[in-house]
Amino acid sequence: MKKVSMFIPCTVDIMLPEIGEQTFCLLERVGVSPIYHEEQTCCGQPALNAGYVDEARKSAKHFIEVFGDDDAVVSPSGSCLHTAKYRYPELLSDEPVWLRRAEELSSRLFELSQYIVDVLGVEDVGASFEGTITYHESCHILRGLGISEQPKKLINAVNGAEFIPLNNADKCCGFGGEFAKDYPDISEAMVNDKVQNFIASGADLLVLCEPGCLLNINGYLSRNHPGKRALHIATLLADTGREVRS
Amino acid sequence: MNIQTEQFVEVARREMADLTSRAFLQLLPPVIAAMRKAGMATFPDPDAANEYSRAIRAEVVARLPELLEEFEANATARGATVIWARDAKEANDFILNLALERGIKYVTKGKSMVSEELGTNDVLIRNGIEAFETDLGEFIAQQLHRPPFHIVGPAVNVSVQEVCDLFMEKAGMEEPTTDPVELGYAARLYLRDKFHHLEMGITGVNMAVAETGSIINVENEGNIRLTKSSPRIQVSVMSIEKVVPNMEDAMHVLRLLCRNCTGQSISSYVSIDTGPKKDDEIDGPEELYIVIVDNGRSDLYGDVKAREALRCIRCGACLNHCPVYATIGGYPYGWAYSGPMGQVLNPLLLGLERTQDLYRACTLCGACKEVCPSGIDHPSMFLYYRSKDVKGDGELKGKKRDWKEVSIFKLFTLASTLPWFWNMGIRLLRPLYNRNAENGVVTHMSGPFEGWFRTRNLPAIPSKTFHERWKNIREKRSS
Numbered sequence: 001m002k003k004v005s006m007f008i009p010c011t012v013d014i015m016l017p018e019i020g021e022q023t024f025c026l027l028e029r030v031g032v033s034p035i036y037h038e039e040q041t042c043c044g045q046p047a048l049n050a051g052y053v054d055e056a057r058k059s060a061k062h063f064i065e066v067f068g069d070d071d072a073v074v075s076p077s078g079s080c081l082h083t084a085k086y087r088y089p090e091l092l093s094d095e096p097v098w099l100r101r102a103e104e105l106s107s108r109l110f111e112l113s114q115y116i117v118d119v120l121g122v123e124d125v126g127a128s129f130e131g132t133i134t135y136h137e138s139c140h141i142l143r144g145l146g147i148s149e150q151p152k153k154l155i156n157a158v159n160g161a162e163f164i165p166l167n168n169a170d171k172c173c174g175f176g177g178e179f180a181k182d183y184p185d186i187s188e189a190m191v192n193d194k195v196q197n198f199i200a201s202g203a204d205l206l207v208l209c210e211p212g213c214l215l216n217i218n219g220y221l222s223r224n225h226p227g228k229r230a231l232h233i234a235t236l237l238a239d240t241g242r243e244v245r246s
Numbered sequence: 247m248n249i250q251t252e253q254f255v256e257v258a259r260r261e262m263a264d265l266t267s268r269a270f271l272q273l274l275p276p277v278i279a280a281m282r283k284a285g286m287a288t289f290p291d292p293d294a295a296n297e298y299s300r301a302i303r304a305e306v307v308a309r310l311p312e313l314l315e316e317f318e319a320n321a322t323a324r325g326a327t328v329i330w331a332r333d334a335k336e337a338n339d340f341i342l343n344l345a346l347e348r349g350i351k352y353v354t355k356g357k358s359m360v361s362e363e364l365g366t367n368d369v370l371i372r373n374g375i376e377a378f379e380t381d382l383g384e385f386i387a388q389q390l391h392r393p394p395f396h397i398v399g400p401a402v403n404v405s406v407q408e409v410c411d412l413f414m415e416k417a418g419m420e421e422p423t424t425d426p427v428e429l430g431y432a433a434r435l436y437l438r439d440k441f442h443h444l445e446m447g448i449t450g451v452n453m454a455v456a457e458t459g460s461i462i463n464v465e466n467e468g469n470i471r472l473t474k475s476s477p478r479i480q481v482s483v484m485s486i487e488k489v490v491p492n493m494e495d496a497m498h499v500l501r502l503l504c505r506n507c508t509g510q511s512i513s514s515y516v517s518i519d520t521g522p523k524k525d526d527e528i529d530g531p532e533e534l535y536i537v538i539v540d541n542g543r544s545d546l547y548g549d550v551k552a553r554e555a556l557r558c559i560r561c562g563a564c565l566n567h568c569p570v571y572a573t574i575g576g577y578p579y580g581w582a583y584s585g586p587m588g589q590v591l592n593p594l595l596l597g598l599e600r601t602q603d604l605y606r607a608c609t610l611c612g613a614c615k616e617v618c619p620s621g622i623d624h625p626s627m628f629l630y631y632r633s634k635d636v637k638g639d640g641e642l643k644g645k646k647r648d649w650k651e652v653s654i655f656k657l658f659t660l661a662s663t664l665p666w667f668w669n670m671g672i673r674l675l676r677p678l679y680n681r682n683a684e685n686g687v688v689t690h691m692s693g694p695f696e697g698w699f700r701t702r703n704l705p706a707i708p709s710k711t712f713h714e715r716w717k718n719i720r721e722k723r724s725s
Binding site for chain 1: 262276603607610613615629634647660665698700702704707710715
């Protein structure tokens, strides 16, 4: 059986561990054997985004040490993957040996939906959901990694589900890591726009592929619109055959 | 104009509370974005067209010194006088002294962002020379004493009723109206008169063609053409990055500039002027001065990353696609340049310390980078500025962060390289973070995350991380 290494970002590991389990289940279901390196930690994105490049470089090297020998690394997050895939080579541009390792690893890093659809060629993972689903195009998934059709194909193949387009689906939800902490008013206005569009779509569920957006949108929904919920795509697809929590 | 980049958060809060402004911002960016999209679709291959203009702008920045010298030589050969201004004072002094020497009472101005950067109007007015903005939007902004809201549409946020009131009061309009055509006509009557007796005009420059010494201006109102052609003395002010190698390149950048600005294939007026009026010509200025403004740009030319900012052609596409700009509008950025292009340019010109919020108030969503016809990678520029700021970089005037933040990131990073320490850290953090949790949800917290919790919850940290759950999964699998 094909082995694939899971990169479980710290947001998922700490705050949303069930998404890690669902990623595992989903990968097993589509016929690969997931492995998990217990030495994995944080990719360094928070430090990098805050301007601490020397620190981020250390985290990057640790990441490369941990995942460097894997044939394929799959992650249920776009921004962390984007960091490893595209920011590491920039960070390590002055260190030729590390740069080469970063570049080699870069081509073997995949986002979860991308891996299932593009690499494994699977769209129907046997999931079912009775209701309507809309999709939020997370910035680092869409513009960072160029992934948009893959998750939609997976959603469209869910038995019983009807896909509904989301107005301004590609507009940022206002998370941005430190941005949400440092500029909470602006961030709130942005997440409110996103949530209003979700509600206006009439969809039962808002599905996305990015844990950061999930914490932001669900954090806002749970406070202001308790009946509504966003789901990570792994949750939607792995919780097959039974009612998805909503 | 006053530089207010330090008041970003305050002004943003005020602007967000302004419901008219919010409603307008909900409306405008999607409309302009759709116009741009339709405009770009008229290219046989929009991506290739974009790549071509990005390549031109990259070449301009790489060859900037020689292109500027080539431009100076060719413009001078065609009879223009080229003035190099190291900073705002040198540029303004030149313009003011020229006006005083020639006994000029007033000037008309075509919309010029670099003159906003220099504060030229203030200097002229302080010295008794009236300066009439002749671009309709700029005229409205000037009369209302407001900074530009948008680099392309300086007063695009001003309501038509407000414009009516303003024109009744200051532009000699006799009957109130909210009809855009009649308002435009009133402004025209008022401003056209200024052109009749005009002695000196001041405009900006969209492109300066090195190979021919020509100056190109792009507009939709005709006021720049009048400002360039009616008076005896014409002053064109440009920042150093406005130069392009040759006319072919200029024409291609023009195609991208118009489509990105307004979705037009070409603007209503494009003026290409090479030197002052010649003996056998019937119009044009007798004296043409081209002021090339540095104002701190060449200091950063040695910084290959920072100088990417000089690729910008001021099309405004990044503003129209920025979700933060669409939330707060143009005023919080506090200077001539707003939105992502301002967030890239202002920190270089003003220093990183006083522009903290400009390069931090960004989610790194990349919408600006995606549309930029000049190939600027805004998010990566912001990361660069943040890194320089953290180090207190002297060149870019970084500030350094407070010791608490530095310690947190150092500790966090150390943990990220030592898995046992990382996992121990999570175990220690959990009860601390969860102390306010109820039914698995955290609804309030003091400290740096207080703002988040004003309107949002977060899940409590579950009793086991994925890392801890993995042990069960592994055991189940092996049994």
